[in-house]
Amino acid sequence: MKIVTWNVNSLKVRLPHVVDWLAENKPDALCLQELKLEDKAFPAAALEAAGYHAVFIGQKTYNGVAILSPHPFDEATVVRNIPGFEDEQKRIIAATVGGVRVVCGYFPNGQAxxxxxxxxxxEWLAALTGWLREELKTHDRLVLAGDFNIAPEDRDAHPDWKDEIHVSVPERAAFRALLDLGLIDAFRLFEQPERAFSWWDYRMMAFRRNFGLRIDHLLVSPALREAxxxxxxxxxxxxxxxxxxxAPVVLELA
Structure with missing residues (x-):
């Protein structure tokens, strides 16, 4: 089983990339963030033509999340936004795919x-953590995927990164609170190259210089660790x- 997270930074602009990537990689669940589309503009027909069903929640210009899968969704399993947390921003969607509870999140940037x-x-992170604590009681096979906008350790940020945002003590403490639920950073279960990042600014030739951050993550519940x-x-x-x-981050499960 293949579960993937990818912040596409506008699904309208990146739709050809997504369709091509689906055809080449055939994930069981592709979690997308930053759709930047209202629900009525979601390209469901194009994705269906590519062989993928979708559940989504969006808004104009900002935010928006979706889960794509070749397997049909049971709408009764779908959750949109964090239950009990009043929020106009569309940042969370959850659904069950192949017996795995998949939670797709676009975490707030935080600005400064x-x-x-x-x-x-x-506040959003605290609400998410509280809700996931309850989700894990009923879904022991769970993956939290998304753009967390947090580089959890120093090795997840380029050594010359000087901005506090994404690497601050409170953000990293909030990430650890998710791990304290029992969730495991799947990326760190395996040997990785040094300076392995998932985001690079468009400016200053950042990608060419590998001046980036690892802020896109897949956290798995203990029941999935061995898989x-x-x-x-x-x-x-x-x-x-x-x-x-x-860039997409790809998790392979047995």
Whole structure:
């Protein structure tokens, strides 16, 4: 089973990349973030033609998340946004795929440490953690996938990264709170190259210089740990013309 997370930074712009990638890689679940589309503009027909069903929640210009799968979804299993957390921003969708509970999230950026957006990020993370604690009681096979906007350790950020955002103490503590639920960073179950990142700024030739961050993650529940066969960043889509600034991260499960 293959579960993938990819911040596409506008599904409208990146749809050809996504369709091609689906054809080449055939994931069982592709978790997309930053759709930047209202629901009525979601390209369901194009994805169906590519052999993929979709559940999604979007909004104009910002945010938006989706899960794509060749397997039909049971709408009764789908959750949109964090239950009990009042939020106009569309950042969470969850569904069950092949017996695995897949939670796709586009975590808040936070803008700058100490800002109102940073406070919202920490509140959102606390609400997500509380909800996942309950989800894990009923779904022992669970994957939390998405753009976390957090580089959890120093090795997940280029040594010359000077900005506090994404690497601050409160953000990393919030990431550890997710791990304290029993979730496991699948990427770190395997030997990885040094400076393995998933996001690179469009500016300053950042991708060419590998000046990036690892902020796209797949966390697995303890019941899935032994099923993990590999987890890698697929840099190929980042090399395409008009790419997303993120690369897909691919998890293989037995």
């Amino acid at each position: 440490v100490g800002s109102d957006k940073f406070a919202y990020k920490l 993990c066969l590999g987890c890698v960043v697929d840099k190929a889509p980042r090399r395409l013309e008009r790419p997303s600034d993120h």
